[in-house]
Amino acid sequence: MSRFWSPIVQTLTPYVPGEQPKITNLIKLNTNENPFGPSPRVLEAIKAETADTLRLYPDPNADRLKQTIAAYHGIAANEVFVGNGSDEVLAHVFMALLNHEKPLLFADITYSFYPTYCSLYGVKHRVVPLDENMRIRLADYDQECGAIIIANPNAPTGILLSTAEIELLLQAHPDVVVVVDEAYVDFGGETVIPLIKRYPNLLVIHTLSKSRSLAGLRVGFAVGHPELIEALDRVKNSFNSYPLDRLAIAGSVAAIEDESYFRRTCQGVIDTREKLVAGLNLLGFDVLPSAANFIFARHPQHDAATLAANLRAKAILVRHFKQERINQYLRISIGTDAECEALVDALQQIIAQ
Ligand SMILES: *Cc1c(COP(=O)(O)O)cnc(C)c1O
Numbered sequence: 001m002s003r004f005w006s007p008i009v010q011t012l013t014p015y016v017p018g019e020q021p022k023i024t025n026l027i028k029l030n031t032n033e034n035p036f037g038p039s040p041r042v043l044e045a046i047k048a049e050t051a052d053t054l055r056l057y058p059d060p061n062a063d064r065l066k067q068t069i070a071a072y073h074g075i076a077a078n079e080v081f082v083g084n085g086s087d088e089v090l091a092h093v094f095m096a097l098l099n100h101e102k103p104l105l106f107a108d109i110t111y112s113f114y115p116t117y118c119s120l121y122g123v124k125h126r127v128v129p130l131d132e133n134m135r136i137r138l139a140d141y142d143q144e145c146g147a148i149i150i151a152n153p154n155a156p157t158g159i160l161l162s163t164a165e166i167e168l169l170l171q172a173h174p175d176v177v178v179v180v181d182e183a184y185v186d187f188g189g190e191t192v193i194p195l196i197k198r199y200p201n202l203l204v205i206h207t208l209s210k211s212r213s214l215a216g217l218r219v220g221f222a223v224g225h226p227e228l229i230e231a232l233d234r235v236k237n238s239f240n241s242y243p244l245d246r247l248a249i250a251g252s253v254a255a256i257e258d259e260s261y262f263r264r265t266c267q268g269v270i271d272t273r274e275k276l277v278a279g280l281n282l283l284g285f286d287v288l289p290s291a292a293n294f295i296f297a298r299h300p301q302h303d304a305a306t307l308a309a310n311l312r313a314k315a316i317l318v319r320h321f322k323q324e325r326i327n328q329y330l331r332i333s334i335g336t337d338a339e340c341e342a343l344v345d346a347l348q349q350i351i352a353q
Contacts, residue, residue: 016112017097029318029335035334036268045253069237078229086206093179100146105126111155115145137304141169141173146176147179153184154288158290158296182193184210272336295334297332311350318343
């Protein structure tokens with residue numbers, strides 16, 4: 001606390017990202033990064049862009065990237081907004097579209113940036129508890145609200161709602177914006193982007209950090225009716241006109257164009273996930289059904305914080321959340337086959353002690 005701080009800063013509880021320690025030979029399964037590197041075509045495109053032209057500002061509208069995303073999803077470029085990671089896109093969404101007289105609804109257990117943005121932008125909100133199976137129960141959203149945001153698959157549970165269920169939610173709330181954060185949808189879900197044609201209140205958020213292996217490049221986007229996109233552009237152009245640099249635009253265009261690499265690596269993550277779940281089940285873990293590149297697991301006889309600490313002592317990082325309802329779970333990112341096997345071996349030793 002400092003007397004020089006703005007009053008709002010004194011009230012903030014910032015988001016805490018998973019740690020990025022500088023330890024060598026670490027098995028890092030704590031921040032949902034992709035174990036596969038980005039497509040080789042991405043690296044070539046970034047190298048080609050590393051030229052004298054870096055002295056020039058990038059295209060403030062990143063038109064090439066918007067056109068690439070639009071062509072990929074069969075929509076128009078004016079239905080796309082791009083930003084410096086989907087966290088930045090989400091920040092603009094909270095300010096431009098989710099701040100109303102009536103409260104924004106989101107789950108008690110979901111991406112923890114949502115409450116953080118509420119405090120930053122003063123967004124009234126009401127938390128809707130997941131049911132006893134850690135699922136979103138749509139009937140619980142049948143209440144007056146100013147907007148809704150859900151992560152699908154949800155984080156950190158990994159549990160997926162079907163497109164039919166999202167459509168029911170949209171039909172029940174035609175007069176408020178419904179945001180669906182699909183950060184993990186490529187690992188077992190189906191995007192609801194095609195629904196934007198019929199639901200002008202639907203905004204879908206994607207990131208290139210997870211399924212496109214580009215967490216370090218910082219690119220995310222939102223897709224929806226041009227009126228929603230215009231609101232985001234108004235905020236962006238009052239904040240930072242050049243959110244995506246030249247390297248990010250070149251690299252993300254190449255990533256979206258390399259469909260075969262994308263499919264192969266997503267399938268690789270899914271295959272490893274299924275093996276990891278089987279291994280953990282054999283050790284007695286309960287694992288929630290995951291459609292993401294992580295799993296959420298607990299052991300009925302072993303305290304999760306202790307397990308996480310014991311893994312850390314073996315140079316394996318997983319994510320543990322202190323929040324009461326989930327403090328007996330571990331969120332484990334899907335690494336390579338070898339990393340996941342090392343994790344199962346380590347857990348077996350820890351549990352046997
Ligand atoms: C990782 C993640 C994001 C943010 O990704 P960026 O790296 O900022 O693009 C957004 N939403 C959810 C649910 C996530 O897990």
